[in-house]
Amino acid sequence: MKKITLLAALTLLLLTVACSNRSEVKKTLVTGTITVADSIDSSGDFSGIGVTIVKRDSSNAPIDTLFHTLTDQSGAFEGEVSFPNRNYYPMIISRNNNDLASFRVILAENDTLRVNAQLPNIRETLTLDSNEHEAMQTLNRVDRSFQRVGAFIMSGAVPDSQILDETKKWSELYWQVYEAHENTMASYLAAEKSAELLGNWDSDAMMARIDEVLPADYMFSVALQLGKPYIAQSEGFDEASDYLDSLIRISENEEVTEFIVRDKIQMYFDSSRIKEAKDLLDNYEQDYSDSPSSKKWIRRIRYDLNYLAPGVTAPDFSFVTMEGDTVSNEKLKGSTYIIEITPLANFEYQNDYDRTMVISEIYKNYGLNIFTIPLDQSEVTVNAFFDERRKAWPVAKLGSFDVQDVIQKFNVVQVPTRILIDKDGVVIRKYERNEFSEVIQGLNRTFNDSNSPS
The missing domain is CATH 3.40.30.10 (Glutaredoxin)
Structure with missing residues (x-):
């Protein structure tokens, strides 16, 4: 019953708003030093290097500048950046009106970001220091090690008798990342991976991990991707529907709640319970039709319910x-x-x-x-x-x-x-x-x- 399009949108949303209030503009301090190698500029004057952070909602959307400043003579810069949600944002380094390098930085409220690098070899000299980046570095190290073990398993180098123990071990390692770096982007990704690995051999333990992290916003997408299918397969459709209702009750974020309601409508549609899906859609329209994106989704799903639902004669072609x-x-x-x-x-x-x-x-x-x-x-x-x-x-x-x-x-x-x-x-x-x-x-x-x- 997993609905890819809804879950993809929900996952993207929740990763950017996990444990945050979307209605408030976030602020944090960005500081650091950008210098130039002596081989390029031996003057020792590193002033005028531009440091810019931008936001772009989609490939066709205009670019919004969130932060811009110039370095002083020592190459130092500092300033407060305002941003909508915790997320990755492009940082651009420029000099003399020429963009020289860009890379992604994580902005999170009350999490000072320190950036140090030297031109022209930004990639080789760049260091990013913040709670979010430290957590992501930890997760990346665990990911790389897990991928190596996965390659060994796929090649047959790990005996079948040891695969279950390896799976348990790595589930625990990912959970340790979650516990060590709670309330970071990396922590929620680590909790998701831990639950996913548990689902391969102990679904009850997987559900316990999901429940432990809820009601953190991002974990609702994990509950829909892992928890709902497990309940549907093991206990049936009605229990899966009740599970979605329980998620709606504990959600503290209206946007998250809306996506869960959409998922429930889609589940009824996919399961050929068309009348119930239409009734749920009518209720959804009463609650969410003020939003242009919600109106667009309503039009789309209503067309499918009327003309492309299971049991309906297919359109002529x-x-x-x-x-x-x-x-x-x-x-x-x-x-x-x-x-x-x-x-x-x-x-x-x-x-x-x-x-x-x-x-x-x-x-x-x-x-x-x-x-x-x-x-x-x-x-x-x-x-x-x-x-x-x-x-x-x-x-x-x-x-x-x-x-x-x-x-x-x-x-x-x-x-x-x-x-x-x-x-x-x-x-x-x-x-x-x-x-x-x-x-x-x-x-x-x-x-x-x-x-x-x-």
């Missing part, structure tokens, strides 16, 4: 394949199929293509067909994709379909979008991005009555 065959929903009556809608240039789609091919090979014996509608702008891009890969199922030819009509009918917001449709032309499920485990579950349910391949 038609296209011509690259081989010249005409495909439409009417012609596909009597067969079960997946429609993929995505740019072939999409990184996630490319990464998952081999997994899709495995699904195709397994389930084509049960009558499954797959069709891809590419959203790329150029045939060159489509052809280049298949220069490196086998084309295992029909692909729509660019120009044989209306792109905007496809996007609108299938409410394509995240790509890849996949729609599983049964032999009667009825939607089984809509899947977004890399929900492969759920695609497989849907296929298994669909072909459950087939005891052997056709």
Whole structure:
């Protein structure tokens, strides 16, 4: 029942606001020294070096300057920076109006950040000193060591009898990072990793770790990613719904609460409880429709509930394949199929293509067909994709379909979008991005009555 798009947004939100009040502007002190190597400037005058911290909400958003100052003759600088949330922010070092280097710094309220570096070799000489950076350095050291052990395990160098002990050990090491650096970005990431490792062998202990960190904001995303699926699988849908209600009750952050409510609506939708999902959406609209982003989400999910919910007849479509065959929903009556809608240039789609091919090979014996509608702008891009890969199922030819009509009918917001449709032309499920485990579950349910391949 994990919903990737909601959880990705929630995780990003919670990592930046964990244990903080978003309504207040945060402030902290930034200080340090930027000097220049004698080989570049032997004058000893390091004044005028620019130190700037900026914020950019998205790749298309304008850049906001949060902090800017110039170094004095010794290269020293100091000042107070105001920022919206604890997070990584770009720091830019410049001289004579030329940007010379940039790197990311963590800003957290009441956590003095000290920066020291020397031009021109900023990367080699840079030191960042703060509680947040110290915690992140500790976490990174544990991560690197764990990755080395993981590589040994994958290579077969660790006996199977020792893998469980290794997993327990590393779960404890990550938990020690959490305890040593509480209320830092690194601490919540460490707690998440500790709980994730516990989930591989002791789900009750995993739930206890999650509960211990709650109601810290970031841990709600962990509860949705790890806790909710465990309860749904072990105790059932109703208990998972009750678990979400319990998270809503203990949340102290209105934005966090809103995302949990969204997750609950999506869970009911994904589980074909459409009437209940619509009722929950009506309640959500009453509580959150003042926000433009909430209104946008309401429009999106309401369209899916009305036109793409499980059990609803799929929208009409038609296209011509690259081989010249005409495909439409009417012609596909009597067969079960997946429609993929995505740019072939999409990184996630490319990464998952081999997994899709495995699904195709397994389930084509049960009558499954797959069709891809590419959203790329150029045939060159489509052809280049298949220069490196086998084309295992029909692909729509660019120009044989209306792109905007496809996007609108299938409410394509995240790509890849996949729609599983049964032999009667009825939607089984809509899947977004890399929900492969759920695609497989849907296929298994669909072909459950087939005891052997056709």
